[in-house]
Amino acid sequence: MATKLASKSEHLYKRARELIPGGVNSPVRYYSPYPLFVASAKGSRFRTVDGEEFLDYCMAYGALLDGHAPEEIVEAVQMALARGSLYGQPTEMEVELASLISSLVPSMEMVRLVNSGTEATMHSLRLARAFTGRQKILKFEGGYHGAHDSVLVRAGSGASSLGIPNSEGITKNVAEDTLVAKFNDEGMSRRIIEDHTHELAAVIVEPVMGNMGPVLPRPGFLETLRKITQENGVILIFDEVITGFRVALGGAQEYFGIRPDMTVLGKILGGGLPIGAFGGRREIMEKLAPLGGVYQAGTYSGNPVSVAASLATLQSLKRRARQ
Numbered sequence: 117m118a119t120k121l122a123s124k125s126e127h128l129y130k131r132a133r134e135l136i137p138g139g140v141n142s143p144v145r146y147y148s149p150y151p152l153f154v155a156s157a158k159g160s161r162f163r164t165v166d167g168e169e170f171l172d173y174c175m176a177y178g179a180l181l182d183g184h185a186p187e188e189i190v191e192a193v194q195m196a197l198a199r200g201s202l203y204g205q206p207t208e209m210e211v212e213l214a215s216l217i218s219s220l221v222p223s224m225e226m227v228r229l230v231n232s233g234t235e236a237t238m239h240s241l242r243l244a245r246a247f248t249g250r251q252k253i254l255k256f257e258g259g260y261h262g263a264h265d266s267v268l269v270r271a272g273s274g275a276s277s278l279g280i281p282n283s284e285g286i287t288k289n290v291a292e293d294t295l296v297a298k299f300n301d302e303g304m305s306r307r308i309i310e311d312h313t314h315e316l317a318a319v320i321v322e323p324v325m326g327n328m329g330p331v332l333p334r335p336g337f338l339e340t341l342r343k344i345t346q347e348n349g350v351i352l353i354f355d356e357v358i359t360g361f362r363v364a365l366g367g368a369q370e371y372f373g374i375r376p377d378m379t380v381l382g383k384i385l386g387g388g389l390p391i392g393a394f395g396g397r398r399e400i401m402e403k404l405a406p407l408g409g410v411y412q413a414g415t416y417s418g419n420p421v422s423v424a425a426s427l428a429t430l431q432s433l434k435r436r437a438r439q
Contacts, residue, residue: 124165125153144177157184178326178358179383181433188428189387196424203420209427210418216430217385217393221356221366223375224395228404229418233357233382234262236392237320239412240378241266244318244351246410247400252312254319254350256299260327261320261355261380269294299325300334309344318351318378323368326358338374345377351400357382357392361430365437387429391422 122130129150132139140146153165160183163169175183182189196209214227230236241253253266261267268283269291295312297304299321309316323338325331345352354376359368361384369376378396385391395401405411416422 126150128153128165159183159185176388177383178362179386180388181362181384182387182429184388186387186432188432189389189425192424192428193389193421196420199420201419201421202416204415206418207420207423209420209423213423213427213430216427216434217381217395220430220434221360221369221379221381221395223369223377223397224379224393225398226401227393227395228401228412229423230392230394230412230414231390231416231422232262232392233355233380234264234392235414236357236380236382236394237261237267237353237355238264239410240353240380240394240396241318241320242412243394243400243403243410244353244378246403246408248317248349248351250315250317252293252295252315253317254295254297254305254308254312256321256325257296258299258325258328258331259320259322259355261322265290266294267320269296299331300337302337302340305341306344309348309350313348313350316348316350318353319345320353320355322355322358323372323374324359324363333372338372342374342376351378352376353378353380353396355380360384361433365433384429385426386422387425389422389425390416391426 126149129139138146140151145151152170154162155165156163157172160171161169162172162184172184210229213229217227218224228239230239244253245251255261255267255269265286268286295308295316297308309319319341321341323333342352354367354369354374356367356369356379360379360381361367364371367379369379376396378394378400380392380394382392385393402408403410405413
């Protein structure tokens with residue numbers, strides 16, 4: 117009986133396991149018996165290193181609203197790259213992009229560009245803590261806000277307001293500063309916010325849950341969060357990395373008619389290139405260095421290639437929304 121030859125994907129995976137932990141650079145890319153290694157993609161399909169073609173239902177976990185390699189994005193990136201990939205200096209395009217984001221998402225009165233959704237949530241939480249002078253945050257069980265310590269926490273056994281780490285390497289003290297409620301549970305959310313008013317800096321929520329669903333907010337849930345946080349001086353952060361520009365051009369906050377204090381964007385914002393953004397009320401954002409004492413920086417933040425892709429993406433979405 118002839119022995120089946122290993123595919124090129126299988127061979128690459130065996131090599132990768134010797135060089136990269138688990139053979140992948142993000143754990144969601146692993147699946148049994150081995151992941152498919154992609155050689156190219158266009159539109160709705162990708163082709164593997166073995167020449168097999170697949171219809172892509174994942175689209176980079178929601179980042180590719182217009183599919184793979186849309187012409188407008190490719191042209192914008194090529195033009196930007198020809199002028200230089202990185203300057204370490206501000207550009208006119210950054211100002212244009214910040215203006216466009218603010219016009220599409222009016223709650224973002226000021227905007228700071230970063231390189232990923234994880235960075236954006238991390239810095240927005242630090243900023244909320246500095247603005248309020250409080251330490252704790254509230255998130256919702258099953259909500260994903262990136263891979264930094266404060267948000268890699270789930271509900272403890274039977275304890276709605278006690279977080280425990282969802283990953284090794286997260287200290288107990290960090291976990292204790294992250295409270296957890298059940299999404300769509302107005303009563304639990306109200307109790308936790310009111311019980312911890314004097315130590316709660318922010319509530320961060322995906323307005324439509326993506327990591328465990330999707331799960332829509334029940335009528336009145338987001339409105340209740342907005343009301344309770346306002347009454348108690350707590351910053352309400354909408355994580356719209358997935359919902360931004362997808363649920364509506366102005367995100368879930370436009371669709372549901374809720375104005376958060378701060379918003380986090382990513383994925384679709386980059387049109388396939390790495391970029392994130394966070395923004396919100398002017399008085400909060402002005403706490404960021406160099407204006408204020410909250411330090412946030414990034415060599416690649418606002419790099420011209422990602423910004424060019426983002427501008428092309430948002431301008432295209434805006435034109436189509438008017439049709």
